[in-house]
Amino acid sequence: MRSLRSGLSPASLLTGAATLVTLGALLVAAPAAQAADTPLRDLAAAKGKAIGTAVTGSKLTGTYGDIAGAQFNWLTPGNAMKWETVEPSRGTYNWAEADQIVAFAQAHNQQVRGHTLVWHSQNPGWLANGTWTPAELSTLLQDHISTEVTRYKGRLAAWDVVNEPFNEDGTYRSTLWYNGLGADYIAQALTWARAADPSAKLYINDYNVEGVNAKSTALYNLVKSLKERGVPIDGVGLQAHLILGQVPATFQQNIQRFADLGVDVAITELDIRMQLPSTEAKLTQQAADYKAVLDACVAVARCTGVTVWGFTDSDSWIPDVFTGYGAATPYDENYVPKPAYYAIATALGGTTTPPTGACSATYSVASQWNTGFTGQVRIACSGAALSAWRVSWSFGAGQQITQAWNATCAQTGAAVSCVNASYNGTVPNGGSVTFGFNAAWSGSNPVPVVTVG
Ligand code: G2I
Secondary structure, three states: OOOOOOOOOHHHHHHHHHHHHHHOOEEEEEOOOOOOOOOHHHHHHHOOOEEEEEEOHHHOOHHHHHHHHHHOOEEEEOOOOOHHHHOOEOOEOOOHHHHHHHHHHHHOOOEEEEEEEEOOOOOOHHHHOOOOOHHHHHHHHHHHHHHHHHHOOOOOOEEEEEEOOEOOOOOEOOOHHHHHHOOOHHHHHHHHHHHHOOOOEEEEEEOOOOOOOHHHHHHHHHHHHHHHHOOOOOEEEEOOEEEOOOOOOOHHHHHHHHHHOOOEEEEEEEEEEEEOOOOHHHHHHHHHHHHHHHHHHHHOOOEEEEEEOOOEHHHOOHHHHOOOEEOOOOEOOOOOEOHHHHHHHHHOOOOOOOOOOEEEEEEEEEEEOOOEEEEEEEEEEEOOOEOOOEEEEEOOOOOEEEEEEOEEEEEEOOEEEEEEOOOOOOEOOOOEEEEEEEEEOEOEOOOOOEEEO
């Protein structure tokens, strides 16, 4: 029996139990006793590198918040600082989620990467669907950059000022900005951002620019010319939305050539997607891929660090966009660290031996009424498998099971023990099984600590 390898102490897990009542979930993983690991952020700091994650503000409580705070030293708001979020109708601003993330970062001694000021996507309807003269567009863009950068002045370490300006062949992407203002919208945006916050490092960020190719060469030539013109540009962001087994062979060489131009390089949105279901072999390959990315960054002094685009498979954009793909992040959807997590730790100088695998149980209250509730328990395995299972917990407030399905449950006093039905004992590596129950409650209905074996 071991507690979650997430940088959480058993005590904080128990504290988490109280806060998680609202979330209706608590996870405990099996097996393999192991000493607590050094958090990724401490390993990264010792190497002078950033280890970051994209986050969703509303999720920064419970286990998600605990891991985001404990393991990472940089945060990027996944959507909270995009134009459609901060100015949904013209002149009406909504900074709530962005403010929340910045406050969380400050409370956890983390740096923030602002994302993103100038993009073709996730612009508000009033902007995207409007008809604008070049002069109007220029004013709109300058106002947007000045307003947002000034709001967080001195509090963000870096900004992805311009996002995804290139096509795959290295030509400029046809966007609202390029079509209206020409390629110099990039230089103008950088200049306005610098004026609003001279201390933030200013980046151009793009995808499919990890290896040496036509697109990355266009980015290289742009940065070179901006530097020559004296336009403020401090770094390039290589997003790194990668596919299993396809880390470009020229990754480190590409990072190095940007560094040689005199700019920093950040890996800004790393994830490595695979065709589902995940298997042990795929997770092992993914770990090797994560390590290759981290190794390349660690090897180049001007590579400032690596940000993952969501740290858990439960908070990843991949399944929504690439049908049949997923499992792209370092933690599974039950917050159990995957081989990729240990690969990151290893690349950052950690010495932990990854466990051979784990199965975890997630308890949630599916619905609740004045005298009863329906509970649900999901057993999921990653890097391990079960051929039979028993899930146990102790009801702390007199709750009493009345009925169960897809499991046989027995309760003696507070102690509940549920074993698999004849047909669902097998939980394959990368798979899950769910069972449910009804129970009576009164007074309070706290979420128990659940163990699986
Ligand atoms: O598309 C992946 C990333 C590529 N590079 C730039 C990043 O900013 C981008 O992030 C993703 C977010 O992770 C997604 O969460 O950008 C997507 C939009 O292009 C985001 O997806 C959107 C959904 O499409 C919307 O339906 C949803 O309302 O997220 C929104 C907020 O959850």
